[in-house]
Amino acid sequence: MKPQTIKVACSNCNLRELCMPLDLNAEELRRIDELVTTRRKVKRGATLFHNGEKFNSLYAIRTGFFKTCVAAEDGRDQVTGFQMAGEVVGLDGIVNDHHTCNAIALEDAEVCVMPFERIEELSREVNALQRHVHKIMSREIVREHGVMLLLGSMRAEERLAAFLLNLAQRLHARGFSPSELVLRMTREEIGSYLGLKLETVSRTFSKFAEDGIVEVRQRHIRILDAPALQHMAHPVACH
Structure with a gap:
C-alpha cells in the first residue's frame, strides 16, 4: 500500500508526550516535525512489515493496535508483543538491517513513518532525541525481561x-x-x-x-x- 504523503506535525499531535521527547525548544521541535513526512494506513489484518523485509524506518502508531509475531517451529504464529497508539514498532530491524518479525494490524490503524537514517542524523544534533531513542530501546529490553520472567516462573x-x-x-x-x-x-x-x-x-x-x-x-x-x-x-x- 502506498504511504499517504501528508505534512504531519509531531508538535501538534496529542500523542507527542508518549512517542516523542519532552522539553524540546522551538527549533528542535521544527527539526523533529520534518522527520515524519508520511502517514500510512494499515487495514485490519494487513501487515505493516514482514519478517526478513529490509529495515528502513521506525513506525509510531498514531491510531489502532498491532501484534508482532514470528513463525514457530511447528509453523504456527508465536505472538511476541502487542503495541498500541503512542508506541513505536520496528526496533527489531536495527540489529541487522532486516525485520525479524511480522507486525500485523489488529484493527484499522495509522502509523507515522520515521526513516531511521534521518533519526540517526537528527539524533547527533538533538540530544533529547538520541536519549529518547535509547529510552525506547531500553524499554524494549525491560519488556523482554518481564516476558521471560512471566513465561518462566x-x-x-x-x-x-x-x-x-x-x-x-x-x-x-x-x-x-x-x-x-x-x-x-x-x-x-x-x-x-x-x-x-x-x-x-x-x-x-x-x-x-x-x-x-x-x-x-x-x-x-x-x-x-x-x-x-x-x-x-x-x-x-x-x-
Missing part, C-alpha cells in the same frame, strides 16, 4: 493478571479508563503471547469472573478488584 492466573494490569496501565496513560478494557486481540493470541493454551486462557478468565475480580462480556473486560489482580501478578511488567 508464573502460573496461568499470574500471567493473565499481569497481562491485564499492564494493558490497563498503558491504556490509562492514553486517557482511557483504568478499569474498562476492550481487548483487540483474541483469546488465542493472548494464549500465544503468554505461553498458554486457548482453553487455559478461557478457563482463567472464567475463574476471575467467578471470583468477582473481573466482569467479562466477550472482548469487554471490566476490572472489579484491581488489588486482587496485583496480588496475583506481583510487580512484573510486560507488554
Whole structure:
C-alpha cells in the first residue's frame, strides 16, 4: 500500500508526550516535525512489515493496535508483543538491517513513518532525541525481561493478571479508563503471547469472573478488584 504523503506535525499531535521527547525548544521541535513526512494506513489484518523485509524506518502508531509475531517451529504464529497508539514498532530491524518479525494490524490503524537514517542524523544534533531513542530501546529490553520472567516462573492466573494490569496501565496513560478494557486481540493470541493454551486462557478468565475480580462480556473486560489482580501478578511488567 502506498504511504499517504501528508505534512504531519509531531508538535501538534496529542500523542507527542508518549512517542516523542519532552522539553524540546522551538527549533528542535521544527527539526523533529520534518522527520515524519508520511502517514500510512494499515487495514485490519494487513501487515505493516514482514519478517526478513529490509529495515528502513521506525513506525509510531498514531491510531489502532498491532501484534508482532514470528513463525514457530511447528509453523504456527508465536505472538511476541502487542503495541498500541503512542508506541513505536520496528526496533527489531536495527540489529541487522532486516525485520525479524511480522507486525500485523489488529484493527484499522495509522502509523507515522520515521526513516531511521534521518533519526540517526537528527539524533547527533538533538540530544533529547538520541536519549529518547535509547529510552525506547531500553524499554524494549525491560519488556523482554518481564516476558521471560512471566513465561518462566508464573502460573496461568499470574500471567493473565499481569497481562491485564499492564494493558490497563498503558491504556490509562492514553486517557482511557483504568478499569474498562476492550481487548483487540483474541483469546488465542493472548494464549500465544503468554505461553498458554486457548482453553487455559478461557478457563482463567472464567475463574476471575467467578471470583468477582473481573466482569467479562466477550472482548469487554471490566476490572472489579484491581488489588486482587496485583496480588496475583506481583510487580512484573510486560507488554
